[in-house]
Amino acid sequence: SQTIHQWPATLVQPVGSPLSLECTVEGTSNPNLYWYRQAAGRGLQLLFYSVGIGQISSEVPQNLSASRPQDRQFILSSKKLLLSDSGFYLCAWSVLFRTGMNTEAFFGQGTRLTVV
């Protein structure tokens, strides 16, 4: 069966420090991968998605970047964190139907990032 691992679960980082969040998927090949951010009490904001190795699409201009060095690995990074980067970060995967529509997304357990 498919599983998704996301770590760390919680992270407290000072302003200006770098960030690396990692997400890996098992049990499926060539998934679509996603990074979402969820601010307190708010919905999901899509940050990045990837349809293949090295292919990254950014949804919003921001202080973050993403990379996909392997088929089932997705990394969210920052060179210098801002206070506004605090939030709950979720990794997810899905596959594309032959119809061209996405199947349901499967989510990791999330990373609570607090920038201090």
Next chain:
Amino acid sequence: AQSVTQPDIHITVSEGASLELRCNYSYGATPYLFWYVQSPGQGLQLLLKYFSGDTLVQGIKGFEAEFKRSQSSFNLRKPSVHWSDAAEYFCAVGHGGFKTIFGAGTRLFVKA
């Protein structure tokens, strides 16, 4: 543009009472529709999905949802709420291609 609206930011129901969470979408074609649940500090879990066929969809944990094309709605229902159902619920639309559009969520409170 495609969008998903969940009109209720939060809802409070008594344990054992029925529940209906509203979801309206804007999409030009027949959508793929989803409901997810999120417990505090956790990821999202799929409750149910609609792709085609029967417009009444059964999901996990006793939830069901009905797709009404004429009303562009996909409301989530449960006949009898349990205290463990307290969580945040997200409606989502499968956008053509790689993206899924999520609603802002409805937080459910259950009172004893």
